[in-house]
Amino acid sequence: MVDVRKVSIISADASQLIQELSEELKTITGSSGSNGFQLNVMENQRAAFFVAYLNGEAVGCGAIVEYTRNIAEIKRVYSRKRAIGIGRAIIIALEQEAQKLGYQSIILETRKVNRTAVSFYLNNRYLICGNYGKYIGRDEAICFIKNIQQI
Secondary structure, X not given: OEEEEEXXXXXXXXXXXHHHHHHHXXXXXXXXXXXXXXXXXXXXXXXXEEEEEXXXXXXXXXXXXXXXXOEEEEEEEEEOOOOOOHHHHHHHHHHXXXXXXXXXXXXXXXXXXXXXXXXXXXXXXXXXXXXXXXHOOOOOEEEEEEEOOOO
């Protein structure tokens, strides 16, 4: 069973998983994605970072940060192991936390070339939307949105 816990962004498990994600993204997309996530955004009261554990081992992570008063943005979602529900458990935890924090929707961006991520978000009822913020005009990006008032 996957155990997803809110943790400090500076914990050893969080740091290790973020580093692994950056390395994997560099392989898939040519960019680590680390420029799009600054640790200091986690100091906001309306941000949260989660780590997923499987049999006591840290195996995945994800964050929500404030995009606007009503919209949370998902960042740094990663799972070491595929097809055993880790990613889904992380997304559920992020969505539930976003609801608790008063957000109405969640947005996120990934790269089109990251087909695993694109499929994952579509399978978790995220809808493709227009590129937002710094992703406007970036053809390599694909953005998603989900209304969390209905979940």
